[in-house]
Amino acid sequence: MNTPASNHRRASALTRERIIGAAVALLDESGEPGLTFRALAQRLETGAGAIYWHIDNKRDLVLAACDLFVGPAVQAPADDAPGARIRAIAIGLFDAMEAHPWMGAALAVAAGELPLVRILEALGQQVRALGVDSASQWSTTQALMSYILGVGGQHAARSQLARQQNLQRTPALTEVAQRWAELDADEYPFTCSMAAQLPHHDDHADFMAGVDLILSGIAQRIG
Amino acid sequence: MNTPASNHRRASALTRERIIGAAVALLDESGEPGLTFRALAQRLETGAGAIYWHIDNKRDLVLAACDLFVGPAVQAPADDAPGARIRAIAIGLFDAMEAHPWMGAALAVAAGELPLVRILEALGQQVRALGVDSASQWSTTQALMSYILGVGGQHAARSQLARQQNLQRTPALTEVAQRWAELDADEYPFTCSMAAQLPHHDDHADFMAGVDLILSGIAQRIG
DNA sequence: ACCTGAACACCGTTCAAGT
């Protein structure tokens, strides 16, 4: 019989899932420029055009790759209090972006797409559970989401840069901090002083401090 | 004499400023994909390679274009209180991104570059002036910057999408809101209810509500 | 010093043709 099982021309059939898996591997290895339909086709032992039978375009492919990690990240334990669940979601996304730095840039330009909606929904439900009045729920949720994606993405970009450039030098001294330190101290007093502190900072703790700042702003409004 | 003034082969000499100006025109007309070295060369009546004598690469060109609008936007009136100046910077950047929607995507992936440093510095000086203790200045400034760029960028992307797609239909009904309304209401209760409200929202007021949320979080920490 | 424009080394996407 000519069943799929008896036909072993490839390791397995070309599916949307296998394509996304291979795309993640390429993205993790060499970032967004490393994801190419030609490289993808070669790794999947197929033609470049075959991928288009399962995937609409590159943008959708990258978003589907993001979604693979966004889904689990926003799944907070259901028994916690809203504040704790928001913190858990923030940590989940921060860690996902650190492990897969290409997510930051992809999510920053994906307004309204599925991975963003998942994050919006997860945070919005907790904002509502906190008791924020309905007129403020939108801006409150937007504040949390933008903070998490913005700061998480910038941290991911920084640590990726540090990983690439100074492999043997003290890893704390990021390339960005060095460039900032060379700025004119009269024109950029704040940035210069931050450049000195940046390498000693605990990025994860700073990230959570910002989350708590927003959460305490929310708490004040609820009274 | 063969002075530049007597040589009128081109309207004016090719300078970095003229290149950036032409780049802004192309970006405003057709977004980031519209900015091409070939299109730029044609408009400047020169060869594609000539641009590289004045500009390092496309990334720098786009960042220089952003900087043209970031500089004025972060120039808040010096006599206001820190809180008012932060609000003025936020409004300035929001308006700049609305007028030039390509800025949102460009600034989102420009960690550490000059336009971002300008914003960081302007906000950081006011955070400091508010009396935030030095250990919290970094995360506080990051929270403000990420919120402004994140929400401002998403708003710009949404209004650009609405401008492109439904030119004659009620402009308030954005394409994103329509897509959200079609989501499963059981799985996405928050997003669905926001989709109904989104067209009636005043995006500018919502944006400022978020800024005030963060500012009140800061005020609570100081007091 | 500054400019030209052909050439290089790629891209994402399409599509007639196959199985």
Place this chain on the structure above:
DNA sequence: ACCTGAACACCGTTCAAGT
């Protein structure tokens, strides 16, 4: 239904050659 791979219509960037 699913896959092939050549072809199309582009890119950013470089560089020998000009002025």
